[in-house]
Amino acid sequence: MSDFSIGVDLGGTNLRIAAVASDGQLLEKVTLGTKVALGRDHVINEMCDAIQRLSAKYREAGKLLGAGIGIPGIIDMQTGMLRKSANLPGWSDYPVRAEIERRLGARVVLENDANVAALGEQWLGAARGVPNMAVATLGTGIGGGIVLGGKIWHGMNGMAGEFGHVTLEPEGHPCGCGNRGCAEQYASASAIVRMAREAIASGDAPSLANAASSDAEFGAKSIYNLAIQGDEHARRIFRSFGRYLGILLSGLINVLNLEMFVIGGGVSSAWDAYAPNMFEELRERSLVYAATAPADPLMSDSLGKEEGASAQTESLTQRKTIITRALLGSDAGLYGAARAAVPAG
């Protein structure tokens, strides 16, 4: 017998559905493309079919505890409606949860994708066993999720964790949200590309200009590759990225004093290029971090999963603030959605 829940990661590109046992074991994972162009009903049909197929299959072995769906966008937790989602046009103000519950005849939990990613890392990833933590997901933008006492902290109406729109430079770059100087203008993949384009435009970054013209997929990853090859212009971009990520985290640590902050998302893997500057800012800018910093914070990254777990336990006894990389990659949200579906108790 193994009770299980269904986790869904409904992204703008991929639709992934997994059956996950209540002890965290993956039973099965299905990856489909999100056929946004075929419309909302088509996507919901595909998702519900897959959920029902997986549920039927594993119901033989255990009870279905629920289904959780992680969606990029702002979700009204009370009504189960999507208030706003850039990647799912036509889904706003539609009763997503009620419709899926009707089709499945089961309890469904809708969650913001950054929130379930945080819960996934807390349940099975970098912050396993750490009750209070946050995840910053660095991708095109910056997503954020906070877990307190092992549960997602939603705030008043599900909008908590908007780390990407914390102001870091009052007179900084305009942001799509209407503000200026938001964190995601300085510490995201788009920020890296913008900084590279600016350096190219200034005329004194020939290596970047060369890469941009020869590489059809020129992006944050190409710039990272230049950085690890020692290109000074590319390195400078990641230093700035690390600096601003450090400023963002300094504020979060001063406000929340959590045990762990996990850095996820595609850009997080450029850790060696930005982490030294990030830690430098943390030590200078956060009196809470300075009082709780591990002797060698960079070490936390080089630990394997097993070693990491024991190092964490030790660090928590010593009450240190751990900043580390996410472990679950793009599966964090899938696991977290499955976890969010399990009723508390």
Add this chain to the structure above:
Amino acid sequence: MSDFSIGVDLGGTNLRIAAVASDGQLLEKVTLGTKVALGRDHVINEMCDAIQRLSAKYREAGKLLGAGIGIPGIIDMQTGMLRKSANLPGWSDYPVRAEIERRLGARVVLENDANVAALGEQWLGAARGVPNMAVATLGTGIGGGIVLGGKIWHGMNGMAGEFGHVTLEPEGHPCGCGNRGCAEQYASASAIVRMAREAIASGDAPSLANAASSDAEFGAKSIYNLAIQGDEHARRIFRSFGRYLGILLSGLINVLNLEMFVIGGGVSSAWDAYAPNMFEELRERSLVYAATAPADPLMSDSLGKEEGASAQTESLTQRKTIITRALLGSDAGLYGAARAAVPAG
């Protein structure tokens, strides 16, 4: 029968002790000077004598539920020791809680003063009935306290709520904490005086220069008085103050999405001089605030206590973010300390 607890506000100047009934009614309040110069033991003796006197007196009518002591400084919640307190020299690394418990033969809770101020406002003040809220106390520096689910959010080791040291200007004014551009360099009483001194030094603020030379107690209050009389230089200072307070709150709202943020401390009473700019920044800089702002946020300040309570209920139903002034003044910490002493449950 009225069970009660003892609240203590141990400041650098005043030592205040109150017996508070479990329904929030003040039974008696004693105000003493904090004779810091006579040493730690003298202050602890005076405090314990007053606690015992009040306890003996009200024990006739009900049970003593505990004693809570609010102290400016960083407290190790596990050991009950003061890690650092600028106003109480010689108290660091001394087992304050254990010593007071020994003398009183009763359970004692030590708390940071900003945390108990937040709990006081949540229990009996501006945020009565609001489970999730934060208080920013604007005085010489900026204190902060977060209450989640009706309880102080301590973070990992009691250091949560350091709003005053959130970076607002990465290359800004140096702060005593070692950082640059901390919130308290821009939105505290000291920041107001610094801005006035800078304006005077620049030579084009004759009204401020005049006030500074004729007023022996020239400070934030004198500058506020000039501002409400229409002095443009003084008004500009409060506009900047409101702007930075708005930037700080925007970040907190984006991260925490709380129902209410309460502005307390001496400078908070200059509300009319800084609030319009604060709200302007909030609308521009916080997508969470913009999605949840009340139609007329400034109104929340002009409401009386009774009206305020009903307006709050209504606003919460509509899930609005309320920014408002503290109601309990310097008593917030005293009430909060009494509340913190009551065991949960």
